[in-house]
Amino acid sequence: MPELRKDPVTGRWVIISVERGKRPSDFVVRTPPRKKGGFCPFCHGNEYTTPQEILAFRPQGSPANASNWSLRVVPNKFPALQIEGGLGREGEGIYDLMNGVGAHEVIIETPVHEHTLATMPLESVESVLWAYHYRMSDLKRDTRFRYVLIFKNEGEVAGASLEHTHSQLIAMPIVPSLVKEEMDGARTYHGYRERCIFCDMIRQELETGKRVVWENRSFIALSPFAPRVPFEVWILPKGHESHYDVPSEGKYREMAETLQQVLKRIDKTLDTPPYNFVVHTSPFDIEKNDFYHWHIEIMPKLTKLAGFEWGSGFHINPTPPEEAARYLRDARI
């Protein structure tokens, strides 16, 4: 019998096909290996083809936009939002709109074209996580913005328009609706239990262990109880933290290790599939709080566009998270 499961934070129900669960080999999407040769604007030596860099990691004293970098952040050449201008909030009858003010940046994670977050050195993954932090801290000072959405599209099927590994961020004057829903759900739970729902979830998952993919001292990676897609994985700090934006050196190294472990296991189990990840964190204008817990949501792109799910918010997932977690846990990487 299939199961209907409810995500405890958002209240979203999903169908989990428990009996005829799909195994990794049932999914046949894969990202082709990186092509060598050909022009790539994100490769060493082509710095002049991107907009001027906003942040870069390179030896001290080197000039900006030189070739000796290990990570660069540049404005997106085709930004979804524009950095200049006021919010210009207005109404149009029953409708509300405002200017599309915001920042749209690209984090070029490595100069090495063939690398991915799963295959690059661990220090490089850690650099990426630090870059997220630096950009968030900087953009937070712009009072027009309420949120920085950090995300990664890996593979063309997942929406990446360039092969060279990169993440993106969009700073915006609004809070994305799924984050708002999570905030609302978490606030309600805290209202009657006086506990963080994510902390309760982590406690329960560590007790049963059956949906845990990986853990170290500070982080846990788990298959959520009611995942929307097969092999969805969430990464959360074990201790309560409302914002991504509170770094410490040891912690960021552990976060990098967790992220890379999960991605290596996904690559091994599912033959290097396309995927997306998104960082969910408390909005800028909500202070450090007891009810929301930042985390990363990773969604492999394995199933054919189940289009009606867009129009209904109702998801059918053919792989139970307990099985997905077992495959990922047991992967020989």
Added chain:
Amino acid sequence: MPELRKDPVTGRWVIISVERGKRPSDFVVRTPPRKKGGFCPFCHGNEYTTPQEILAFRPQGSPANASNWSLRVVPNKFPALQIEGGLGREGEGIYDLMNGVGAHEVIIETPVHEHTLATMPLESVESVLWAYHYRMSDLKRDTRFRYVLIFKNEGEVAGASLEHTHSQLIAMPIVPSLVKEEMDGARTYHGYRERCIFCDMIRQELETGKRVVWENRSFIALSPFAPRVPFEVWILPKGHESHYDVPSEGKYREMAETLQQVLKRIDKTLDTPPYNFVVHTSPFDIEKNDFYHWHIEIMPKLTKLAGFEWGSGFHINPTPPEEAARYLRDARI
């Protein structure tokens, strides 16, 4: 400058790229023409290959599952939910789950393999809409169910696993989250204005006309103010109706005309793209009401899977709805 627009019902924000708006020719997804030949379980003469029919339109007095049908409804051979059993609601620590009880049916819209909703005779489109009504009315009597989700995946890219045109319905013991969000938003609006927000929207759209795609006496088709995807179209009854499920002959004919007009215009403008549509209606256990207004949401599948949108609920739409409506309105069909 791009615009941030808010859907008045759900409160969801989308980015609309007003300036470098994408025109129809910028989208290059298309559904290949129907292949003739090859075995198709939905074609005339192959009735024995589907599960036994639940409903069929055929000359009176003919036996079930015979070949002289014009429309058939059969159980899905690979159902997402199972029809037998109780709800079995239970908890698992902080989580909630229940048995995956429900009905999953396929509406085979025509015996003619080459037809689509855009190209079949208008009477056949009307039959499809009546079939939705009959199945909803029947399933409503099963007190385990709260909602019937009716949807269509047209084209492989949109999730159709068989080419022969068909819609699907899933009867379920829960309300899909996007419908619930709409209900909540509409209820709140009604709480302070004592009017239906959809009725207000229709009034405003008819006044300005700029987002109207098509209308007849009883129905309006419009590009919503804050569409998630390019060329999204909603079809609504002009008069207030909370449930799909209240038919009248003239009205269903007009609904069929509106649906076919919109799909013909989408096919003409966008070169027969894949698409999804979903019917949003009040749940069974909510009586006829003044705040919610049933409608159909049509979403052409034109853009590369913008994967992070799944993980954030934040949509970027490169085609302003005013332009989409103009193209669809002006299509020479």
